[in-house]
Amino acid sequence: MKKLNTTPIKDGFRMPGEFEKHSHTYILWPERTDNWRLGAKPAQEAFINVIKAINKYEPVIVGVNDTQYENVLGLVPENVKVIEMSNNDSWIRDCGATFVVNDEGIMRGVDWNFNAWGGLVDGLYFPWDKDDKIASKMCELEGVKRYRLDDFVLEGGSIHSDGEGTIMVTEECLLSEGRNPSLSKEEIEKKLCDYLGASKVLWIPEGIYNDETNGHVDNMCNFVRPGVVVLAWTDDESDPQYERSKKALEYLENEVDAKGRKLEIHKLLIPNPVLITKEESLGVDAVDGTLPRNENDRMAASYVNYYTVNGAIILPIFNDPHDELAIKKLSELYPDRQIETVYAREILLGGGNIHCITQQVPYKHK
Ligand code: KQY
DSSP: OOEESSOHHHHTOBOOOTTSOEEEEEEEOOOOTTTSTGGGHHHHHHHHHHHHHHHTTSOEEEEEOGGGHHHHHTTSOTTSEEEEOOOSSSOHHHHSOEEEEOTTSOEEEEEEEOOTTTHHHHOSSSOOTTGGGHHHHHHHHHTOOEEEEEEEEOOGGGOEEOSSSEEEEEHHHHTOTTTOTTSOHHHHHHHHHHHHTOSEEEEESOOSTTOTTTOOGGGTEEEEETTEEEEEEOOOTTSHHHHHHHHHHHHHHTOBOTTSOBOEEEEEEOOSOEEOOHHHHHTSOOOTTSOOOOTTOEEOOOGGGOEEETTEEEEEEOSSTHHHHHHHHHHHHOTTSEEEEEEOHHHHTTTOOGGGGOEEEESSOO
16 A cells, blocks of 8 residues: 655644543554563463453454464354464554544554664563564555655654544653654654644653553553543552653643644552562573563553553452452543453553553544
């Protein structure tokens, strides 16, 4: 399909909110043993649970490397499509296409430059060439035109859109050394607005403590709907997360969105610190160039990394006392959606969570 040399904003396209209706969801299958413990088998079980939960509400397409093709066919429900899609790892939120739509219901894809969360500065693995081709393959499969940005690094987990002109990011991530060090904050903001069809960027200072993505916003804050956000929170002032969440709250309280609305902010308590056990650490292959998984390292656990699908919220839980509070809070915030929980420790151990392993395709497109 055609590669475009214009921009979505010039062409009248915008990134919908995730809460808008989807056509289907893409997932990539986990298998690399230097990121997923025990040959990725526990993570694969968790991914299957996520696939099944989403599949109750909308179709799912699973992209797999050729080595896993037959295995996955035998594991997923019959109506889930399995396609061969070479990849370096399974974070399709980050390497996949960001789809944009116009008022006539036409869809296009934005294909950002992907460098594994920081390239040779502080990237998480090498190489990442197969991942960088995922967005283009998704556009081919969807039969939509594509905007490719060779000169701008971005991951889908580092942006949220309210669908009405507001984009939310963190400074920690978007201004990090390993992404676009030659661009100023203003230049980055212009790229976001041009390619997401937006007019306002909310710059939250930092993300979740110890998040290896340099603080992706999708672990920290999300739009429930335009004008309403959830923010990862802790009341424990001795937790390094406290100052991060407090700064975000103060920032958001003093901002307005693209439509000039004050934001309604809801706090979502994080679980108790999740530390890697010795057994978990020993289960991961040590490979030069891949971020190691060390015993007692704290993982970036947050309920905000949930995925919004048609009619439901797919919520990571951790067998933690805060699980129930998260379920209650999200049930109140999303009265028209079911809360589907998936025990997600094994996904978290890989460095992300349910939102990071999913990518939605908007419903209305030609
Ligand atoms: O979006 C994410 N949280 C992905 C993290 C990548 C982890 C690689 N180990």
